[in-house]
Amino acid sequence: AQKVTQAQTEISVVEKEDVTLDCVYETRDTTYYLFWYKQPPSGELVFLIRRNSFDEQNEISGRYSWNFQKSTSSFNFTITASQVVDSAVYFCALSPWGRDDKIIFGKGTRLHILP
Amino acid sequence: DVKVTQSSRYLVKRTGEKVFLECVQDMDHENMFWYRQDPGLGLRLIYFSYDVKMKEKGDIPEGYSVSREKKERFSLILESASTNQTSMYLCASSPINKKAEAFFGQGTRLTVV
Numbered sequence: 001a002q003k004v005t006q007a008q009t010e011i012s013v014v015e016k017e018d019v020t021l022d023c024v025y026e027t028r029d030t031t032y033y034l035f036w037y038k039q040p041p042s043g044e045l046v047f048l049i050r051r052n053s054f055d056e057q058n059e060i061s062g063r064y065s066w067n068f069q070k071s072t073s074s075f076n077f078t079i080t081a082s083q084v085v086d087s088a089v090y091f092c093a094l095s096p097w098g099r100d101d102k103i104i105f106g107k108g109t110r111l112h113i114l115p
Numbered sequence: 116d117v118k119v120t121q122s123s124r125y126l127v128k129r130t131g132e133k134v135f136l137e138c139v140q141d142m143d144h145e146n147m148f149w150y151r152q153d154p155g156l157g158l159r160l161i162y163f164s165y166d167v168k169m170k171e172k173g174d175i176p177e178g179y180s181v182s183r184e185k186k187e188r189f190s191l192i193l194e195s196a197s198t199n200q201t202s203m204y205l206c207a208s209s210p211i212n213k214k215a216e217a218f219f220g221q222g223t224r225l226t227v228v
Contacts (some may be wrong), residue, residue: 100163
Protein backbone atom coordinates (compact mmCIF):
# COMPACT_ATOMS: atom_id res chain seq x y z
CA ALA A 1 0.00 0.00 0.00
CA GLN A 2 1.15 3.53 -0.67
CA LYS A 3 0.42 6.23 1.78
CA VAL A 4 1.51 9.69 2.83
CA THR A 5 1.04 10.79 6.41
CA GLN A 6 1.19 14.37 7.58
CA ALA A 7 0.59 13.96 11.26
CA GLN A 8 0.36 17.69 11.98
CA THR A 9 -3.11 18.84 11.05
CA GLU A 10 -2.58 22.44 12.06
CA ILE A 11 0.40 24.43 13.33
CA SER A 12 0.61 28.00 14.60
CA VAL A 13 3.87 29.84 15.08
CA VAL A 14 4.81 33.45 15.61
CA GLU A 15 6.42 35.27 12.72
CA LYS A 16 10.19 34.81 12.43
CA GLU A 17 10.12 31.45 14.16
CA ASP A 18 11.34 28.38 12.33
CA VAL A 19 8.81 25.64 11.66
CA THR A 20 9.11 22.08 10.36
CA LEU A 21 6.32 20.25 8.60
CA ASP A 22 6.57 16.48 8.84
CA CYS A 23 5.89 14.01 6.05
CA VAL A 24 6.19 10.24 6.33
CA TYR A 25 5.47 8.00 3.38
CA GLU A 26 4.96 4.31 2.71
CA THR A 27 5.74 2.55 -0.54
CA ARG A 28 7.15 -0.75 -1.72
CA ASP A 29 8.48 0.81 -4.90
CA THR A 30 12.21 1.39 -5.11
CA THR A 31 11.77 4.25 -7.53
CA TYR A 32 9.39 7.05 -6.76
CA TYR A 33 9.03 10.81 -6.53
CA LEU A 34 8.15 13.02 -3.61
CA PHE A 35 6.63 16.48 -3.82
CA TRP A 36 5.63 19.40 -1.65
CA TYR A 37 2.86 21.76 -2.67
CA LYS A 38 1.60 24.96 -1.04
CA GLN A 39 -2.06 25.95 -1.13
CA PRO A 40 -2.54 29.61 -0.17
CA PRO A 41 -6.02 30.98 0.60
CA SER A 42 -6.54 31.66 -3.11
CA GLY A 43 -6.93 27.89 -3.57
CA GLU A 44 -4.42 27.00 -6.25
CA LEU A 45 -1.82 24.39 -5.33
CA VAL A 46 1.65 25.72 -6.00
CA PHE A 47 4.53 23.34 -6.64
CA LEU A 48 7.48 23.76 -4.28
CA ILE A 49 9.84 20.84 -4.82
CA ARG A 50 10.25 17.40 -6.42
CA ARG A 51 12.69 14.76 -5.22
CA ASN A 52 13.36 11.35 -6.74
CA SER A 53 14.11 8.36 -4.55
CA PHE A 54 17.74 8.16 -5.69
CA ASP A 55 18.57 11.65 -4.58
CA GLU A 56 18.81 11.99 -0.83
CA GLN A 57 20.59 15.29 -0.89
CA ASN A 58 18.91 17.91 1.18
CA GLU A 59 17.84 21.03 -0.63
CA ILE A 60 17.66 24.65 0.37
CA SER A 61 15.81 27.34 -1.50
CA GLY A 62 15.90 30.67 0.28
CA ARG A 63 14.06 30.25 3.58
CA TYR A 64 12.80 26.80 2.58
CA SER A 65 14.69 23.57 3.11
CA TRP A 66 13.84 19.91 2.72
CA ASN A 67 15.27 16.89 4.51
CA PHE A 68 14.80 13.57 2.69
CA GLN A 69 15.71 10.44 4.63
CA LYS A 70 14.96 7.10 3.02
CA SER A 71 15.94 5.25 6.18
CA THR A 72 12.97 6.74 8.00
CA SER A 73 10.76 7.27 4.92
CA SER A 74 10.50 10.93 5.70
CA PHE A 75 10.57 14.08 3.63
CA ASN A 76 10.30 16.99 6.03
CA PHE A 77 9.98 20.64 5.11
CA THR A 78 11.40 23.49 7.18
CA ILE A 79 10.62 27.17 6.85
CA THR A 80 13.23 29.38 8.45
CA ALA A 81 12.31 32.83 9.77
CA SER A 82 8.66 32.34 8.90
CA GLN A 83 6.58 35.15 7.46
CA VAL A 84 2.85 35.82 7.43
CA VAL A 85 2.81 35.08 3.68
CA ASP A 86 3.84 31.52 4.49
CA SER A 87 0.40 30.91 5.98
CA ALA A 88 -1.17 28.20 3.83
CA VAL A 89 -1.99 24.52 3.67
CA TYR A 90 1.01 22.43 2.72
CA PHE A 91 0.70 19.05 1.04
CA CYS A 92 3.28 16.31 0.75
CA ALA A 93 2.77 13.85 -2.11
CA LEU A 94 4.20 10.59 -3.43
CA SER A 95 4.19 9.35 -7.03
CA PRO A 96 5.49 5.95 -8.18
CA TRP A 97 7.79 5.75 -11.16
CA GLY A 98 5.94 5.11 -14.38
CA ARG A 99 2.50 5.80 -12.97
CA ASP A 100 1.43 9.19 -14.21
CA ASP A 101 -2.04 8.70 -12.80
CA LYS A 102 -0.87 8.07 -9.28
CA ILE A 103 -0.14 11.05 -7.08
CA ILE A 104 -0.86 10.16 -3.48
CA PHE A 105 -1.36 13.25 -1.36
CA GLY A 106 -1.15 13.59 2.39
CA LYS A 107 -4.06 15.29 4.10
CA GLY A 108 -2.18 18.51 4.44
CA THR A 109 -0.89 20.67 7.27
CA ARG A 110 -2.50 24.05 7.80
CA LEU A 111 0.17 26.53 8.86
CA HIS A 112 -0.72 29.78 10.59
CA ILE A 113 1.99 32.38 10.91
CA LEU A 114 0.94 34.90 13.54
CA PRO A 115 2.18 38.49 13.27
CA ASP B 116 2.99 32.06 -17.70
CA VAL B 117 1.67 28.52 -17.79
CA LYS B 118 -1.90 28.09 -16.75
CA VAL B 119 -4.62 25.71 -15.78
CA THR B 120 -7.89 27.57 -15.79
CA GLN B 121 -11.12 26.42 -14.23
CA SER B 122 -14.23 28.07 -15.56
CA SER B 123 -15.76 29.05 -12.21
CA ARG B 124 -14.43 29.88 -8.77
CA TYR B 125 -17.78 29.44 -7.08
CA LEU B 126 -20.90 27.59 -8.13
CA VAL B 127 -24.21 27.01 -6.41
CA LYS B 128 -26.43 24.32 -7.89
CA ARG B 129 -29.62 22.59 -6.90
CA THR B 130 -29.94 18.92 -6.03
CA GLY B 131 -30.62 16.89 -9.16
CA GLU B 132 -29.11 19.39 -11.58
CA LYS B 133 -26.56 18.32 -14.15
CA VAL B 134 -23.36 20.23 -13.46
CA PHE B 135 -20.38 20.81 -15.74
CA LEU B 136 -17.00 21.88 -14.39
CA GLU B 137 -14.61 22.95 -17.11
CA CYS B 138 -10.84 22.96 -17.09
CA VAL B 139 -8.46 24.23 -19.77
CA GLN B 140 -4.66 24.04 -19.83
CA ASP B 141 -2.33 25.84 -22.20
CA MET B 142 0.80 23.73 -21.69
CA ASP B 143 0.06 20.96 -24.22
CA HIS B 144 0.07 18.44 -21.38
CA GLU B 145 -1.11 14.92 -22.03
CA ASN B 146 -2.27 14.17 -18.48
CA MET B 147 -5.19 15.86 -16.83
CA PHE B 148 -6.75 15.20 -13.45
CA TRP B 149 -9.84 16.03 -11.44
CA TYR B 150 -9.49 15.99 -7.66
CA ARG B 151 -11.91 16.67 -4.90
CA GLN B 152 -10.67 18.35 -1.71
CA ASP B 153 -12.54 18.04 1.57
CA PRO B 154 -11.48 19.04 5.09
CA GLY B 155 -9.68 16.23 6.85
CA LEU B 156 -9.63 14.07 3.72
CA GLY B 157 -7.06 15.87 1.60
CA LEU B 158 -7.12 15.51 -2.18
CA ARG B 159 -8.86 12.51 -3.68
CA LEU B 160 -8.62 11.62 -7.36
CA ILE B 161 -11.93 11.43 -9.18
CA TYR B 162 -10.78 10.83 -12.77
CA PHE B 163 -7.59 10.91 -14.76
CA SER B 164 -7.04 11.28 -18.52
CA TYR B 165 -3.77 10.61 -20.36
CA ASP B 166 -4.98 11.45 -23.85
CA VAL B 167 -7.92 12.74 -25.83
CA LYS B 168 -10.97 10.54 -25.27
CA MET B 169 -9.03 8.40 -22.77
CA LYS B 170 -10.04 8.30 -19.12
CA GLU B 171 -9.43 6.23 -16.05
CA LYS B 172 -11.38 6.11 -12.83
CA GLY B 173 -9.66 7.40 -9.77
CA ASP B 174 -10.43 6.65 -6.15
CA ILE B 175 -13.93 8.17 -5.99
CA PRO B 176 -15.56 8.17 -9.46
CA GLU B 177 -19.10 7.38 -8.30
CA GLY B 178 -21.55 10.08 -9.27
CA TYR B 179 -19.12 11.68 -11.72
CA SER B 180 -18.19 11.35 -15.36
CA VAL B 181 -15.65 13.16 -17.52
CA SER B 182 -15.14 14.26 -21.08
CA ARG B 183 -11.95 14.98 -22.98
CA GLU B 184 -12.71 15.82 -26.57
CA LYS B 185 -9.71 18.11 -27.01
CA LYS B 186 -6.25 17.82 -25.50
CA GLU B 187 -6.46 21.12 -23.65
CA ARG B 188 -9.90 20.66 -22.12
CA PHE B 189 -11.07 18.24 -19.43
CA SER B 190 -14.62 18.46 -18.15
CA LEU B 191 -16.06 16.98 -14.99
CA ILE B 192 -19.76 16.18 -15.06
CA LEU B 193 -22.06 15.61 -12.14
CA GLU B 194 -24.97 13.82 -13.74
CA SER B 195 -27.38 14.54 -10.89
CA ALA B 196 -25.84 16.72 -8.24
CA SER B 197 -26.30 15.75 -4.62
CA THR B 198 -25.53 17.60 -1.40
CA ASN B 199 -22.66 15.22 -0.61
CA GLN B 200 -20.91 16.52 -3.72
CA THR B 201 -20.54 19.93 -2.12
CA SER B 202 -16.79 20.35 -2.17
CA MET B 203 -13.75 22.07 -3.64
CA TYR B 204 -12.84 20.65 -7.05
CA LEU B 205 -9.31 20.97 -8.38
CA CYS B 206 -8.15 20.34 -11.92
CA ALA B 207 -4.51 19.62 -12.73
CA SER B 208 -2.33 18.76 -15.71
CA SER B 209 1.13 17.29 -16.22
CA PRO B 210 3.29 16.12 -19.12
CA ILE B 211 3.33 12.39 -19.79
CA ASN B 212 6.13 10.19 -18.48
CA LYS B 213 8.35 13.00 -17.41
CA LYS B 214 7.46 12.99 -13.75
CA ALA B 215 7.28 16.70 -13.83
CA GLU B 216 5.12 18.32 -11.26
CA ALA B 217 1.42 18.70 -11.82
CA PHE B 218 0.06 22.21 -12.36
CA PHE B 219 -3.19 23.05 -10.65
CA GLY B 220 -6.09 25.34 -11.38
CA GLN B 221 -7.45 27.73 -8.78
CA GLY B 222 -10.27 25.40 -7.80
CA THR B 223 -14.05 25.51 -8.05
CA ARG B 224 -15.98 25.61 -4.82
CA LEU B 225 -19.27 23.88 -5.56
CA THR B 226 -22.23 24.07 -3.23
CA VAL B 227 -25.20 21.83 -3.89
CA VAL B 228 -28.37 22.93 -2.12
